[in-house]
Amino acid sequence: MVVGDVTTGTDVLIIGAGPAGYVAAIRAGQLDLDVTLVEKDAYGGTCLNDGCIPSKALITATDVAHEAGNAEEMGIHADPAVDLAKMMDWKDDVVGQLTGGVEKLCKANGVNLLEGTATFADENTVRVSHSGEGQGSETLEFEHAIVATGSRPIQIPGFDYSDEPVLDSTQALALDSVPDSMVIVGAGYIGMELAGVYAKLGTDVTVIEMLDSILPGYDDDLKRPVKQRANDLGIDFHFGYAASEWSETGDGIQVVAEPAEQAAADGGQAEAVEDEALELDAEKVLVAVGREPVSDTLDLExxxxETDDRGFIQTDSRTRSNVEHILAVGDVAGEPMLAHKGSTEGQVAAEVIAGEPSAVDYQAMPAAVFTEPEIGTVGMSEAEAEEAGFETAVGKFPFRASGRALTTGESDGFVKIVADDEQGYVLGAQIVGPEASELVAELGLAIELGATLEDVASTVHTHPTLSEAVMEAAENALGHAIHTLNR
Structure with missing residues (x-):
C-alpha cells in the first residue's frame, strides 16, 4: 500500500462493466453481496458502446435505405438520400439510452460504481488508478474478484489504428462521411457485417481474407447465401491473401496483400488464387481479423x-480461475466471444460466490451473424452430432417455400434441425435467412428443455410467420412436412 492511499474493502470486486461484468454486478447485488464495479471507460463495455448495439443500429438503418431503393418489383420506386451525420446521431442516442440504463440498474441494485483502472497487487488486493490529472489512486481489498475486462481488436503489423486511414471496428462505426472505397481485411463476422453496411451506403468495398472462404467455422451451405448476397451488393473478394502494408497515394491509399501460402482454414489449407501480390487502392482500410483478450493490463501474475498462450484466463464450469476466489467471465475467459455468453457467465459467477450450485452449460449457447441474410446457430451441427456418436435425423425447410418469407421479399436460406434419430431429441439447428437471429431462440429452448422433433412439430405456429419454417423443418425430419418435399 502506498502511504496516503485510501484503503476500502468489498465482498465482490468486478473489473469491467461490459455485458459480463455489469450482469455479474447486478446479480451479486440481488444476492445481497457488497459489490464494487470498476470501469475505466464506459458502462456497457464494447458491446453497448462500440460493438453489438451500434453495429446493429447501422445495419438496420442501411437496410432501410437499401430496401427502399431496391423495391421496384413491389411497385415501389425511391431514391433514398442518406444523411450519415443524422444516422450516427440516432445510433449514438440508442447507445446512450442503453448505457445510461446500465448505470441506473447497477445503482438500483446497490452496486458501488468506481471509475478507474484496476491492477492486482496480490490475490486479495487491487490498486485502482483514477483518470485525470491529480486524481490519484486507491487500494481496494476483496474477498472475491470477477475479471470481466473483455477484448480488443487484434492489430496486424504495419496497420496502426492511430493512422487516420486505418480503422478498427470501433472507428468504422463512427465515421463522419461515407468513404468512396474501402478495403476490409478479414471476412469474419465483423468484416462481413461492416462490408454490408458500407456497400449499402455506396462504398466500393473489397474484402481480403487469408482463408479460403468467408465466416470461418460456419458450414458451407450457411455461408453460400451470404456470399451470394455480398456479390449482389458489389463486394469484391480476394481469398488466400494477407495484408502486408499500406502507403499513401495522391488521392488515397494503396493496400498491398501477399499470398498466404499455407493459411489454415477449418482444419485445411487455403492457397492464393494468384501467386503475385495484390495492390488495392482505397480511401480507408478496415482491419477486422479478430479480437484478443484484455488481460495483459491487470498484473494477473x-x-x-494463469492465462493460456493467447492471454485467455482459463476457467472451470463455475467460472473460477486457478485461484479459486478469482473468477473470470466474458471475452477474457475465452471463446466464443459472445455478449450473451458473457452475461450468462456473469450470472453464474455471482451465484457461485453467493454459494449457490450454479454452473455454465454451453450446450444450448446460440450464435448469430447479422449479415444479409442472417445466420443463427445453436447446439450441434450434423457433422458434430455424428462425430459425437449420434445417428442423426435431419430436417430442412427452405424459406422460398415460406409464405411469410415471400411476402417480405427475403426468401433466401433455410432452417435445418439436427436430432437424435433414436429418441428424437433436438441436438442442434442452423438457420440462414430472414430473422435467423430471432428464430434460433425457439430451437435453443428446445435443446434446453430436452424437446423432441415431435414436440416442435406438434406445436402450433401462427400463420403466416417465419417461425412456421421451424415447425416444417421438424416435420421434414419426421418425414411428413406439408410444404416441402420430404427426404
Missing amino acids: EAGV
Whole structure:
C-alpha cells in the first residue's frame, strides 16, 4: 500500500462493466453481496458502446435505405438520400439510452460504481488508478474478484489504428462521411457485417481474407447465401491473401496483400488464387481479423492467476480461475466471444460466490451473424452430432417455400434441425435467412428443455410467420412436412 492511499474493502470486486461484468454486478447485488464495479471507460463495455448495439443500429438503418431503393418489383420506386451525420446521431442516442440504463440498474441494485483502472497487487488486493490529472489512486481489498475486462481488436503489423486511414471496428462505426472505397481485411463476422453496411451506403468495398472462404467455422451451405448476397451488393473478394502494408497515394491509399501460402482454414489449407501480390487502392482500410483478450493490463501474475498462450484466463464450469476466489467471465475467459455468453457467465459467477450450485452449460449457447441474410446457430451441427456418436435425423425447410418469407421479399436460406434419430431429441439447428437471429431462440429452448422433433412439430405456429419454417423443418425430419418435399 502506498502511504496516503485510501484503503476500502468489498465482498465482490468486478473489473469491467461490459455485458459480463455489469450482469455479474447486478446479480451479486440481488444476492445481497457488497459489490464494487470498476470501469475505466464506459458502462456497457464494447458491446453497448462500440460493438453489438451500434453495429446493429447501422445495419438496420442501411437496410432501410437499401430496401427502399431496391423495391421496384413491389411497385415501389425511391431514391433514398442518406444523411450519415443524422444516422450516427440516432445510433449514438440508442447507445446512450442503453448505457445510461446500465448505470441506473447497477445503482438500483446497490452496486458501488468506481471509475478507474484496476491492477492486482496480490490475490486479495487491487490498486485502482483514477483518470485525470491529480486524481490519484486507491487500494481496494476483496474477498472475491470477477475479471470481466473483455477484448480488443487484434492489430496486424504495419496497420496502426492511430493512422487516420486505418480503422478498427470501433472507428468504422463512427465515421463522419461515407468513404468512396474501402478495403476490409478479414471476412469474419465483423468484416462481413461492416462490408454490408458500407456497400449499402455506396462504398466500393473489397474484402481480403487469408482463408479460403468467408465466416470461418460456419458450414458451407450457411455461408453460400451470404456470399451470394455480398456479390449482389458489389463486394469484391480476394481469398488466400494477407495484408502486408499500406502507403499513401495522391488521392488515397494503396493496400498491398501477399499470398498466404499455407493459411489454415477449418482444419485445411487455403492457397492464393494468384501467386503475385495484390495492390488495392482505397480511401480507408478496415482491419477486422479478430479480437484478443484484455488481460495483459491487470498484473494477473501478482495474484497468481494463469492465462493460456493467447492471454485467455482459463476457467472451470463455475467460472473460477486457478485461484479459486478469482473468477473470470466474458471475452477474457475465452471463446466464443459472445455478449450473451458473457452475461450468462456473469450470472453464474455471482451465484457461485453467493454459494449457490450454479454452473455454465454451453450446450444450448446460440450464435448469430447479422449479415444479409442472417445466420443463427445453436447446439450441434450434423457433422458434430455424428462425430459425437449420434445417428442423426435431419430436417430442412427452405424459406422460398415460406409464405411469410415471400411476402417480405427475403426468401433466401433455410432452417435445418439436427436430432437424435433414436429418441428424437433436438441436438442442434442452423438457420440462414430472414430473422435467423430471432428464430434460433425457439430451437435453443428446445435443446434446453430436452424437446423432441415431435414436440416442435406438434406445436402450433401462427400463420403466416417465419417461425412456421421451424415447425416444417421438424416435420421434414419426421418425414411428413406439408410444404416441402420430404427426404
